[in-house]
Amino acid sequence: MSIHQFGKKFITLLYTLTRACRIYDLNNDVVITAGQKFYQFINSLFDIFENIEIVRYRDYIFFNKQRLRFEIEGYASLQFIDNRLKHLDIKTIVISKGIEKDEIMRFITIFKETKDIFMNEIKQKSFPHIFVEFKTTKDEIPDFLQNGERTKKVYFKALMVTKNLMQNLWVNRTVDVRSSKRVVYNLIDTLSRDEFGLLALTTIKNFDEYTFNHSVNVGILSLALGQRIGLSKKDLVKLGTAGILHDIGKVEIDKGIIYKPGRLSTSEWEIIKLHSNFGVRQILKTRGLDEVSLYAIVVSYQHHWNYNGTGYPPRKEDEHPIFFSNIVRITDCYDAMTTFRPYQPTPYIPPLAIKVIWAKRGILFDPVIVKAFTQLLGVYPVGSCLKLSSQEIGLVVRQNPGHIEHPIIKIILDSKGKKVDGHTIDLSLDKKVSIINPVYPQKYSINPASYFV
Amino acid sequence: MVTEVEKIIIEMVKVTKAFQMYGMEHPSFKSFFTPFYKKITEFLNHNRELKLQVERFTILYQDKEIYKETEKELSIAFRLFRDGIRNIGFTDGLTADELLLFLDIISKQSKDQDIALNLWEADFSHIEFYVVDEEEEEELQYKIPEAPIENIDYDEILNHIRKKEKIDFEEEIKPDLNNTELSYLKNEILKVEKEPILGPAISTLINFLQTEQFSDIIDSLTELAKYSLDQQDFTNAHTIVVKIKELTEKNIIEKFENEMQIASFKNIVDILDEKKFNEFLDFISLFSKKAIPHLLNLTTSIKRPERLNAMRNRIADIAQDDPSPLLNFLESKNEAILINAISILGIMNIPASVEYFEPLITHPSIRVRSALITALAKFEKPELIAQLLNDPEIEVRIKALRALCRIKYPKIYPVLIQRIKSKKFHDYEFTEQKEIFNCLVANGDIQTIKLLKQILFRRLLFGRKRYKTMRHLAAMALAQINSPEALDVLNKGMHTRNKDIRNACQQALTKK
Ligand SMILES: [Fe+2]
Numbered sequence: 004m005s006i007h008q009f010g011k012k013f014i015t016l017l018y019t020l021t022r023a024c025r026i027y028d029l030n031n032d033v034v035i036t037a038g039q040k041f042y043q044f045i046n047s048l049f050d051i052f053e054n055i056e057i058v059r060y061r062d063y064i065f066f067n068k069q070r071l072r073f074e075i076e077g078y079a080s081l082q083f084i085d086n087r088l089k090h091l092d093i094k095t096i097v098i099s100k101g102i103e104k105d106e107i108m109r110f111i112t113i114f115k116e117t118k119d120i121f122m123n124e125i126k127q128k129s130f131p132h133i134f135v136e137f138k139t140t141k142d143e144i145p146d147f148l149q150n151g152e153r154t155k156k157v158y159f160k161a162l163m164v165t166k167n168l169m170q171n172l173w174v175n176r177t178v179d180v181r182s183s184k185r186v187v188y189n190l191i192d193t194l195s196r197d198e199f200g201l202l203a204l205t206t207i208k209n210f211d212e213y214t215f216n217h218s219v220n221v222g223i224l225s226l227a228l229g230q231r232i233g234l235s236k237k238d239l240v241k242l243g244t245a246g247i248l249h250d251i252g253k254v255e256i257d258k259g260i261i262y263k264p265g266r267l268s269t270s271e272w273e274i275i276k277l278h279s280n281f282g283v284r285q286i287l288k289t290r291g292l293d294e295v296s297l298y299a300i301v302v303s304y305q306h307h308w309n310y311n312g313t314g315y316p317p318r319k320e321d322e323h324p325i326f327f328s329n330i331v332r333i334t335d336c337y338d339a340m341t342t343f344r345p346y347q348p349t350p351y352i353p354p355l356a357i358k359v360i361w362a363k364r365g366i367l368f369d370p371v372i373v374k375a376f377t378q379l380l381g382v383y384p385v386g387s388c389l390k391l392s393s394q395e396i397g398l399v400v401r402q403n404p405g406h407i408e409h410p411i412i413k414i415i416l417d418s419k420g421k422k423v424d425g426h427t428i429d430l431s432l433d434k435k436v437s438i439i440n441p442v443y444p445q446k447y448s449i450n451p452a453s454y455f456v
Numbered sequence: 457m458v459t460e461v462e463k464i465i466i467e468m469v470k471v472t473k474a475f476q477m478y479g480m481e482h483p484s485f486k487s488f489f490t491p492f493y494k495k496i497t498e499f500l501n502h503n504r505e506l507k508l509q510v511e512r513f514t515i516l517y518q519d520k521e522i523y524k525e526t527e528k529e530l531s532i533a534f535r536l537f538r539d540g541i542r543n544i545g546f547t548d549g550l551t552a553d554e555l556l557l558f559l560d561i562i563s564k565q566s567k568d569q570d571i572a573l574n575l576w577e578a579d580f581s582h583i584e585f586y587v588v589d590e591e592e593e594e595e596l597q598y599k600i601p602e603a604p605i606e607n608i609d610y611d612e613i614l615n616h617i618r619k620k621e622k623i624d625f626e627e628e629i630k631p632d633l634n635n636t637e638l639s640y641l642k643n644e645i646l647k648v649e650k651e652p653i654l655g656p657a658i659s660t661l662i663n664f665l666q667t668e669q670f671s672d673i674i675d676s677l678t679e680l681a682k683y684s685l686d687q688q689d690f691t692n693a694h695t696i697v698v699k700i701k702e703l704t705e706k707n708i709i710e711k712f713e714n715e716m717q718i719a720s721f722k723n724i725v726d727i728l729d730e731k732k733f734n735e736f737l738d739f740i741s742l743f744s745k746k747a748i749p750h751l752l753n754l755t756t757s758i759k760r761p762e763r764l765n766a767m768r769n770r771i772a773d774i775a776q777d778d779p780s781p782l783l784n785f786l787e788s789k790n791e792a793i794l795i796n797a798i799s800i801l802g803i804m805n806i807p808a809s810v811e812y813f814e815p816l817i818t819h820p821s822i823r824v825r826s827a828l829i830t831a832l833a834k835f836e837k838p839e840l841i842a843q844l845l846n847d848p849e850i851e852v853r854i855k856a857l858r859a860l861c862r863i864k865y866p867k868i869y870p871v872l873i874q875r876i877k878s879k880k881f882h883d884y885e886f887t888e889q890k891e892i893f894n895c896l897v898a899n900g901d902i903q904t905i906k907l908l909k910q911i912l913f914r915r916l917l918f919g920r921k922r923y924k925t926m927r928h929l930a931a932m933a934l935a936q937i938n939s940p941e942a943l944d945v946l947n948k949g950m951h952t953r954n955k956d957i958r959n960a961c962q963q964a965l966t967k968k
Pocket residue numbers: 249250278306307
């Protein structure tokens with residue numbers, strides 16, 4: 004088992020035990036069994052680790068320094084423990100060797116309680132093998148906008164490489180496959196370290212050359228979704244590459260049509276539609292026939308195939324999109340909808356795009372993947388601007404796992420409409436402010452992406 | 457500690473060389489690897505980790521140089537450095553498999569090789585590394601593009617979108633997955649791991665070909681067909697060949713009917729499961745006559761008789777009505793090939809090939825002569841089989857007799873009678889004697905009963921004991937004829953005073 008697996012098992016067992024203690028009293032069989040299991044597992048961990056350390060920092064949970072990812076599997080347990088730690092204001096818990104069952108059970112009985120009871124009890128009673136550190140005002144609400152430099156570097160590097168790749172293909176020059184492979188690997192590594200940070204960067208849209216940002220964004224969104232549903236690293240490479248390359252066929256289409264301002268004629272649309280087809284040739288040309296490239300080829304061809312059988316290019320009745328095409332179908336639509344394009348002068352704001360995708364699940368989109376996608380981005384995805392009950396405007400800076408309607412926001416306009424460097428509010432905790440409705444950032448001359456870079 | 461690490465690195469260099477020279481399986485490599493693995497794990501046990509810095513031609517441990525090789529070709533440091541690796545760390549728990557894979561990756565010398573990519577793909581649990589990109593040092597300049605500022609009534613836009621989309625904007629979003637949905641996802645993920653992408657990729661390329669006949673796509677499909685064959689995926693290979701022919705009138709099968717490709721099937725024909733074998737046969741059917749010599753070669757390696765038979769039938773189909781590609785092999789010195797060629801010609805059943813068989817009647821190999829009978833049995837002309845009645849081997853003679861039983865050759869009748877009546881007949885083994893009588897019955901007429909009756913009732917002064925067998929054979933033959941007349945003879949025999957005749961008749965009737 005990897006540290007990550009140990010961590011997830013630890014969280015699951017802790018969750019089961021805490022929940023059992025909330026419902027039954029300590030003598031109940033369910034509680035006793037759960038306690039026994041947790042105790043045994045902890046003991047087995049001490050064969051490997053000196054201590055067990057749980058840290059909640061910047062909305063991420065770390066088990067012995069390893070960040071635990073939110074995945075569909077074990078989602079409920081991690082979310083529960085995350086909320087518990089958040090509620091109790093705990094930053095760190097360290098359990099050390101030699102702990103007995105009795106101490107564990109005493110701890111759990113207060114761990115399930117309110118913040119006041121917990122704080123009181125942990126100071127009063129003796130817990131020789133459990134150390135708890137509370138959050139200080141300094142790390143009270145982390146500044147999410149201070150993104151990791153590394154994350155940004157990876158994003159822009161990805162953008163540069165994708166741009167080079169497409170521009171070279173446009174003029175039929177040879178391309179460097181190695182660097183585009185590395186981009187995907189770096190994105191996957193970054194995602195496992197800083198999922199929210201990388202997702203925030205997908206709010207960057209380029210108004211002049213939207214294709215490059217779009218390609219990278221679709222790659223990142225697909226990877227984040229793939230990671231959430233538990234794809235292996237190897238499969239993520241296939242999905243990420245397919246995501247980045249999904250529109251690569253556009254390099255065969257006259258730039259005049261792609262960047263034509265205003266409405267496209269029917270015949271121009273027919274030409275645009277060919278890009279799914281052309282992608283096949285372009286990917287073959289650049290990447291050859293390895294397994295990753297075969298996935299990219301299929302996804303490029305199928306990424307406009309809808310769940311209900313419509314879409315282009317036309318298909319036979321027994322032809323169905325592969326799983327990865329269904330994923331890219333959704334991430335592609337989401338990013339396209341929220342991006343300014345010549346033929347779409349006003350993009351949908353993210354909450355609106357989510358609504359549309361949600362409503363069209365089972366029609367245009369695979370309904371199960373839509374659910375996972377909505378869990379990932381929430382009802383108000385990162386980069387959404389929200390009008391608050393306080394008349395201020397808040398920018399969504401982070402998702403709150405388990406609270407899809409209550410993200411973490413930063414106040415960027417005060418109630419008078421003046422730009423401010425406001426505070427960060429966790430809407431799942433702070434009930435004094437509520438969301439009135441999402442708004443167009445352009446209306447207030449705001450470019451959400453600029454806050455994340 | 458530095459000297460300890462230095463020793464480990466010296467050993468690693470040796471192991472890498474041994475790996476390049478002998479490969480993983482060789483005992484020489486193992487004799488280097490085992491102590492190296494022991495040494496490194498002992499170190500990790502004590503120190504938990506071993507972190508190395510990589511510079512252009514050197515490797516450092518705790519800032520001290522422990523390896524230097526300035527010859528680019530030989531330098532491990534250079535190979536790692538060139539691909540951007542600046543740090544390598546081994547941690548406690550390192551397995552032998554991980555270490556072997558690591559050595560495999562760093563010892564490959566090819567130019568397209570990217571060690572960083574390969575290390576990343578290996579996804580090690582106990583080997584860490586840090587890679588820099590060439591541009592790492594320079595700052596990535598990027599400006600956030602500004603949105604075009606236009607005078608737009610955004611509230612109006614919102615209303616417009618709401619109207620256009622015709623969806624219920626008030627519907628609550630509840631994305632929790634139930635168990636069915638969870639298992640759907642799990643299953644899809646499993647499919648990614650288990651179901652090869654080859655099928656969808658091939659359909660995609662074929663779809664592309666339908667809209668545009670691009671030669672690169674044909675080449676790629678050809679390559680995929682080759683890959684499919686390597687994976688024993690004959691259905692996909694079949695689809696590719698058929699579809700390309702249908703769409704482009706180009707027949708790529710010629711790329712596969714070569715000696716190498718067909719020889720590559722050698723070890724698999726016997727071990728494929730039934731379904732795969734049939735798919736294999738379907739693929740083989742696409743071959744042209746050019747493939748026949750190689751296919752013939754392939755048949756010599758097949759051990760399972762039913763598979764061999766199926767292959768011979770398939771080759772006969774490929775040859776259609778033209779025996780010429782096979783006739784050449786009737787002069788082959790290779791017994792197995794010769795036998796297969798004979799059998800296939802037999803299956804094809806083209807009378808014109810009979811004349812080519814004639815010289816083989818005296819072929820020194822029993823198996824060849826025997827195969828010849830099987831093949832000749834399929835033709836209308838049994839004269840050649842009759843010639844084999846004089847074969848020196850009993851096995852061949854019996855086979856010839858049986859064949860003549862089946863295909864009927866009345867001309868053989870007098871020959872058989874003569875043989876029965878000859879003195880030499882008593883020297884034949886009983887099985888052959890029996891077959892001669894069987895053959896006689898099969899090719900005889902009404903006269904046969906009379907003749908058998910004579911043999912059965914023949915009065916003798918001498919050699920009664922030896923003649924017992926003759927009576928017995930005659931009685932059996934009559935029982936085999938089984939007509940009222942024949943049975944009448946046997947019944948009569950039951951009532952003679954001669955004990956030998958009675959016994960023979962009784963035995964024949966009860967056996968019947
Ligand atoms: Fe597209």
